[in-house]
Amino acid sequence: MSATANAAGGSSPSNVASYKILDSTLREADQWATNPLSRDTKVAIAKALDSFAVDYIEITSPSSSEQALEDSKAIAALGLKAKLHAHVRDLDDAKKAASVDAGVRSVGLVVGASSFSSDVSHEKSMEKIQESAVEVIAYLKSQNVETQFSFEDTFRSDLVDLLSLYQAVKEAGADRVGINDIIGGTTPRLVDDNEELTKRKGVINGDIECRFHDETGCAVGNAVTALEAGATHIDTTVLGIGERNGLVPLGAFSARMLVAAPEYTKGKYNLKELKALETVVSEAVNINVPYNNPVTGFSAFTHKAGIHAKAILNNPSTYEVFDPAEYGISRNVAINSRVTGWNAVRSRVDQLGLVMTDDEVKAVTAKIKQTADTRPLTIEDTDNILHAFHAELKKA
Amino acid sequence: MSATANAAGGSSPSNVASYKILDSTLREADQWATNPLSRDTKVAIAKALDSFAVDYIEITSPSSSEQALEDSKAIAALGLKAKLHAHVRDLDDAKKAASVDAGVRSVGLVVGASSFSSDVSHEKSMEKIQESAVEVIAYLKSQNVETQFSFEDTFRSDLVDLLSLYQAVKEAGADRVGINDIIGGTTPRLVDDNEELTKRKGVINGDIECRFHDETGCAVGNAVTALEAGATHIDTTVLGIGERNGLVPLGAFSARMLVAAPEYTKGKYNLKELKALETVVSEAVNINVPYNNPVTGFSAFTHKAGIHAKAILNNPSTYEVFDPAEYGISRNVAINSRVTGWNAVRSRVDQLGLVMTDDEVKAVTAKIKQTADTRPLTIEDTDNILHAFHAELKKA
Incomplete structure (x- = not known):
């Protein structure tokens, strides 16, 4: 069985002891919180994330507004160890995000279901998406920016479409591709199938980033299964904040990985900063830490x-x-x-x-x-x- | 790969569309809440669980105190559709739990790590545990009580010990065996391995009940994976309450299963009762519904x-x-x-x-x-x- 084969070092190498964290708290908080975050709050959260030592800090795309651009500059000026990451939807966005003073060093191009316009044929739409994706990726590479390409709703997309797009963007120089469960509908087993397939087909030989929503309580289980099956990057948010039921919570994920890969997890991330980080974020978005939050919930220990x-x-x-x-x-x-x-x-x-x-x-x-x-x-x-x-x- | 094999109806039949729910809210709340639950509160929770239509309602063992026995009688007197379930540790417990007026129709015998006394050899301990387990199961069967046998810390137990015990209790008439992750340390992949193995070895041909703790955020992912691999019963609590980070939350699990097996889930369980049930329980144990609670959290929809x-x-x-x-x-x-x-x-x-x-x-x-x-x-x-x-x- 594949589970055993992987655990024992089978065809798809497990990345349980070499994963990276891309934290989206700043972007998600901006979209989700009742009150927009002030620049000071964003800076405080970015510093706390950097103290924990996440690998990437995703910010609200500098292309989305003048204020977002200024916030991006302020965070870039902190000189954090983490790479600033922003997502874009097209070439215009990409140009703004990759502008030098925005400080963004990693850009994710996200193509969504809404990109399919209903008045043209599916085939034409896919051609157009691919053409535009390749253009954006090529541009970003020319600016020496790390690039990620992802399809917003991977688990409900046509597999042939998906693999064709991945192949095209890889050829255009994309550093990694993304797998997104935007509706929180997938399960560990489906993730395992998806990752295995993607790798086995030889389409993706590089990095794979995963973003799991948590509507049905499986986000952390999906994340660890994805790493076991060959994914490399996991998207998180502090306390799992985000639209609807949010994403993989950083705390629960870190606990899972502390058990799965203790040396790597303790060596790379500053776990002792988790509680302070969760406090900053819970105050910024005005929520209580759930009573049963892994690690820091009041009854956890x-x-x-x-x-x-x-x-x-x-x-x-x-x-x-x-x-x-x-x-x-x-x-x-x-x-x-x-x-x-x-x-x-x-x-x-x-x-x-x-x-x-x-x-x-x-x-x-x-x-x-x-x-x-x-x-x-x-x-x-x-x-x-x-x-x-x-x-x-x-x-x- | 096994995942695909199962999804496609391979060797271990998936029970995703035929699962049963054993809800442990009453037992866990009694152990966990700051304030002990009054009889009236227990009755209200039992009624709300029955309205949701869980298959089993686990109560604090009637053998644990005079009050627990009286509570058990009060709940039994309600004439609920759900079977009352209680766990026991030995023959004395079993006799009290199976007494007619306690109303318990299903009993789980749990053997724990603490059963190993350090002053006798491991082999002697295992012999003693098996002998005592067989005695308890045989007694319960003689009383026409449904029986479950489980080992408290399945994922860290010696596999040979475990399978020997399972075999012995099955021969003694146990209706189902239990797999417990008492520390919340397992992952979907390990669950898949464990279930496959247990079934494949031909040791267990009957029902398997799973109880997953949620310390590392994988309880729901583990539960659905267990069903896919052949488990039949999942233990839950309302809002996931329970010691430390609690168990599989009923709401999140129901959402997961609504997606995985919509017809079965909607036909068997009264999902519209979830919110009222969560309200009764959150008030009884004095907690807030987490902001990101699947289905009912304030931002879920x-x-x-x-x-x-x-x-x-x-x-x-x-x-x-x-x-x-x-x-x-x-x-x-x-x-x-x-x-x-x-x-x-x-x-x-x-x-x-x-x-x-x-x-x-x-x-x-x-x-x-x-x-x-x-x-x-x-x-x-x-x-x-x-x-x-x-x-x-x-x-x-």
Whole structure:
């Protein structure tokens, strides 16, 4: 089976340990947020992205407005390590984006379903698209700009059309081609088929960039599967923001890759910057970090059930897929619950600097469980119970 | 490749159009929420789950406390269509769970990593686990209870151990076996390997239930891949609640399956009940619905960028993977943005009952864009601009 063949280094080399991240937060936020982002906010986000060390920072295309051009210049002036990337739709756009002072070093040409006009034949449309794509790519190469070509809705496009276009733009010098799931409709298996096919046909021997929307919850699964099947670049946004359900969330993707390729991921990206980056972005677009956000959601490293908490204290890897310290985050064993175990309480007693025997800890655990059965307990409540119990012990 | 083989009806039959849902919201909420759920809340959630028509409702094991047993009786008394399911760890648990008045019709025996005691040899431990598992399964079958056997941490377990256990419990009459990713560490490709292997070896000819945690964002991708590879039952929770990053979220999974198997999914489950169900649960455990929650998140069906909004108005399927009406939800085209297009504004003008020519709409669109460039606009602001512009027109 292909899955095994790839995992074992089969025909399509896996790029799980050599992937690159193109982050589109700035572009998507501009389109998506209720309030347009100020230049200062854009600069702050760009700096935070660069601190995390994403490879590319996609900005709103400088060709889209005077303000976007000025914003682009301001970000370019920061001298970030990440390459600025912008997408364009035609030669005019490309000329504006590739102008020297815009600071854009990588340009993606996106051809969309809306490019098909209904009053000409399909064949004529495809010819026109190809001609125009080749012209844009050739122009960008002449300006020494890195180029990417993609078809907006790859998974619902005619395969022959798609491969013909890819072939033509590769010949015109495109550095990489893009595969887009604009509607969030694909699955890991379809991605695997698509990538395998694209590579196997020998059409694409170079880089493949993937952009997955998340309408049906598969964006991260699709991304890792794409890398396993030979893709090289993954598009992300911080917290997954973007139109409708957004794109591959950078945090969840980084967690996935920390597990899949720990050395590469830790060596290349500054995971400890994730939380600050998510804070800047969530404030800029006025959203809450989802309670179940991988890595930084409030319950991500909270353990409560007695049996789990015991195992966590003995050996965190029993119930943790990676150490939260990789992200500079601490785990938290909650003890304010009916199902708490005495091992977790022991840990809290020690944290609070209280001295108790195991039997005493067991007794106070019973007290906590009893109280939790009758009313909700906060962590402050349980700390109060522990302190009161300890005071009683000292008196006795 | 296996992916294609399965998609085309290869060796392992895909169960994408015949899956069952076991929802664990009640059990997970009990372990996870800050406040324990009241009986009334549990009853409300159970009813809402039954309205959605999940196949199984997992409750906190009646063996875990007197309160849990009474809760179980209260839920059983509702006479729901869904089967009540509970998990047990040993024969004592099983006897309590299978007692007639508890109303439990399906029991899962979960054997965990913590079952391995360190002071006996691995072989001895495995022998003991198998002996005890067979005893529990045989007892449950004698009580005419549906039985499931699973190993808590399937993806990190020794394959020979795992298959031996599966074989033994199948022989003892287990109705299905479970595959659990307790740490959220697996990927769609590993799931595919695991399921294929399990089926191909001929060890399991019956049902396979999968429980995926979501620490690295792959739970839904794993679930659909598991069904494609022959799994039959998927464990979910509403909004994906559960320890750490929780499980497969019911809403995202339903959206995935609505795309993968529309007829089965719409025929079997009451998708229009999702929003009410998520509301009951989010209030019970005191969380906000994440902004990017598939289907019901606030931006899930909001379209803003000009080019997208135009296409949506012409043909929604261009940028929507399914019609929100399947869930009883309306789409929303936002026009209060710098990148709005006149088609979207036309749509709002019509909604407001204002009469304008296309040229007039284009003129007011320019006005909206201009204003949006200088300050943030709410939908009320843009409506005011439209009304004022319309009043000017009438005066002229």
